Amino acid sequence: MDAIDAFQDHYPDNVAHCYGCGSQNPHGHQIKTVWDGDETVTRFTPEPYHTSVPGYAYGGLIASLIDCHSTGTAAAAMYRQAGRDMDSLPAFRFVTGSLHVDFLKPTPLAGELVIRGRVKEIKGRKVVVETTVSAGDVTTARGEVVAVQMPENFG
Numbered sequence: 001m002d003a004i005d006a007f008q009d010h011y012p013d014n015v016a017h018c019y020g021c022g023s024q025n026p027h028g029h030q031i032k033t034v035w036d037g038d039e040t041v042t043r044f045t046p047e048p049y050h051t052s053v054p055g056y057a058y059g060g061l062i063a064s065l066i067d068c069h070s071t072g073t074a075a076a077a078m079y080r081q082a083g084r085d086m087d088s089l090p091a092f093r094f095v096t097g098s099l100h101v102d103f104l105k106p107t108p109l110a111g112e113l114v115i116r117g118r119v120k121e122i123k124g125r126k127v128v129v130e131t132t133v134s135a136g137d138v139t140t141a142r143g144e145v146v147a148v149q150m151p152e153n154f155g
Ligand SMILES: CCCCCCCC/C=C\CCCCCCCC(=O)SCCNC(=O)CCNC(=O)[C@H](O)C(C)(C)COP(=O)(O)OP(=O)(O)OC[C@H]1O[C@@H](n2cnc3c(N)ncnc32)[C@H](O)[C@@H]1OP(=O)(O)O
Pocket: 007, 008, 010, 011, 012, 015, 016, 018, 020, 021, 067, 068, 071, 072, 075, 076, 079, 086, 091, 092, 093, 094, 095, 096, 097, 098, 123, 124, 125, 126, 146, 148, 149, 150, 151, 154, 155
């Protein structure tokens, strides 16, 4: 993996175990998300065991990528809006309030997927993120996530 400074590299260790994005979860996807102008981008190559129909990626994987890409985007957008460094405290921590996915085309299992996010709305503790998943030139899925800043007493 290239040494990129991803949003997820700034998650405090005590919240870095998420299956989708935690750098401390050896069984997870460990996605890495960065800014690309006003958009965010994650690149992820599925493994053969991520199969649904042979040759195609499992929809739950696609939803998971959209989910964690979008919560990471929400946190980064909050830091950017506040003009704050991502390591500054108190940390902005987001969880998924809602996750909507439209599966537009079958997603091939072979090759890299590009996940792109765009902030649609920031309001109070809530950030709405629109995210697409593309294989080559084809957009195979589109999602919308309502990410909500995690309460102190989560659980
Ligand atoms: C860039 C660097 C960053 C570094 C630092 C960051 C650290 C990273 C921290 C952590 C990362 C690791 C984790 C990643 C996450 C991975 C994704 C998951 O799998 S998360 C697990 C699944 N999700 C849950 O288990 C949530 C369970 N639900 C809840 O706890 C609550 O329902 C919660 C917090 C989501 C909302 O509860 P309320 O009581 O706090 O929220 P109220 O005050 O009612 O609403 C606030 C706003 O949000 C909207 N909202 C809330 N829930 C919604 C929903 N389900 N759908 C749509 N909107 C919703 C509301 O309408 C409201 O918006 P209006 O102000 O009215 O515009």
